[in-house]
Amino acid sequence: MNPHVPSPRPTGPAPRTAPVSARPPAVLSLRGVSQSFGAVRALVDVDLDVHAREVVAVVGDNGAGKSTLVGVMSGVTVPDSGEVMLEGVPVQLGSPAVARQLGIATVFQDLALCADLDVVENLFLGHEVRRGPVLDEIAMEREAWRLLAQLAARVPSVRVPVATLSGGQRQAVAIARALLGEPRVVILDEPTAALGVTQTAEVLNLVERLRDRGHGVVLVSHNMADVQAVADRVVVLRRGRLNGDFDADTARYEDIIAAITGASPALSGGSRAAQPRHPRGETS
């Protein structure tokens, strides 16, 4: 497997839509991505842009296609059609490992942490730092503290089993692990689900810090309060289609909810989803 590694900045053709502002091209772009599972069309012709230093929230009802979209961006699912581009260069995200190598790190909802292992072991599981034949525990521990400090995460010790940590702290460990390869985009799938309000606060602070460090962040969430608190842009999925792209500073809560439920087609500039009108109450 030889992933097509993009050059740091596209030198040839300019990005397809020359922006009016001096804004650099999106770090991660999806163009016309579609994915079907049998007769179910999970994603239909989805476009999405994620810029550096930007939190893009993806919201939508159950079955709207959020998880499939996360799958496509994290390399778990290879879409039936459409393009994935990194800084304007088309790439093939054949597997999660490739996606990671290209700088897209995903923190899945189950966090995929080993409860019995301590924080350092979890962070470096599978890519331990070695010095000669032995593990370089000191270097790993130092790096673990550095990553957690960057996130200003409050973890009592990096040598305690993850099982003893709170939900928010576990989330912090999972995000720290995602930061190991200095990714450009971090995808967080429902990071505040099943957390108390204090831990939610912790995670939302982490999201802000990721953004301020220059990462592009994709935040998939059900919770509109969380989304509107930290997102720069809110993208709405409905029945696998893009049903709205809102500036979080100006969009009203009611408009976003309307786009999620399909109460009215609320399209703003930038999205080209052609959504047939679904009158209220018409459900399959």
Place this chain on the structure above:
Amino acid sequence: MAKDRATPGSQTSLREANRARIVSAVQQRGSITQVELSGVTGLSPATISNIVKELALAGVLRTTPTSRSGRRALQVTLARTVGLVAGVHFADRSLRVALADVSHHVVAEQRLPLPREHRADDGLDRAALMIEEMVDALDSTLAEVLAVGVGLPAPVDVRTGQVSAVGLMRGWDGVVVPEVLGRRLGLPVHTDNDANLGTLAEARLGAARGARNAVYVRVAHGVGAGLLLDGRVFHGRSGAAGELGHVPVVDDGLECRCGGRGCLETVVGAPALLARLRPTHGHLTLRDVVTRALDGDEACREVVTDAGTHLGVAIAAVCAIVDPELVVVGGELAHAGALLLRPLDVALAARVMTSTAGPVAVTASALGDQAEVRGALALALDAYQVGSAMPVGVVRS
């Protein structure tokens, strides 16, 4: 012994009054050395030493050896066993909750980003949950919490605790926070405007320590100010004193959320600053503007320095009326440091009457983002008379 009323003017009543004065001085400042205590209360060092020793034995105060300017000194704090207080600061885009012991020592703090135009019911519910969870994390119970102080980014009538402004915070008009939150938590709750609490904190623990007259300006999403007059925070008729953000500065200017036109906030509030940068920089947050300005982005620097100048002009008017010793600038935009403060200082100095007392000092907040929540803690501590739970008479003023 405090129970049996001493004859006024007697030795006993004098001693009782001195004890109360010392406890309240320690309570206000959190931790203070014996020498400073003598300066603050005006009592002789010998009296202080005797009374502190007595109160330490009684378990009211705690002394720890320390050093001040190279000399040995005794640091005096309230004994930890007395309980906890909670401070809550609602800002336009965040909620900050802190727990402190009675010596102003912050033992837990958490910040929750909030959506734009967050609502009162949801916000207060989350604040209550956060207090509960944080108290729980300290292996403590709500029963140990003595009082809660709440700061809001709108004028608050401190007698009733009601948000007295109409239209400033959508969904918060007329909400009586002490009632709602008090019912939810079963605790005494006290409310004030956040800039007023910032003023209180800076005067007690921060940059305005020792000042009798000071102006605290909070420049964040909105703009607010607090006035320290003759050592007390000034509230006015219904808590709207110091609403600097809603002083008209532009004739027939932009419409403001308060219903007026051309208010200072329409010029230096976050929405105004971000709108200026939107054509060139796209979507930004106030945090981004400060970081980029510090990193040398020309447009962002210009926006921040212009804001400084506008603020300086507006503060000059305040200075003409209250003649403060110093102006303390806090809030998120104050993170820009000299970029904001220097033009502010220049604009202010050019407009303030020359005085034999010299120019008005301008300084950045010493407590930073914590100022308001520390003020909320101070409010809670003040409201809870620590003296009443202890064998110390309380001075009735």
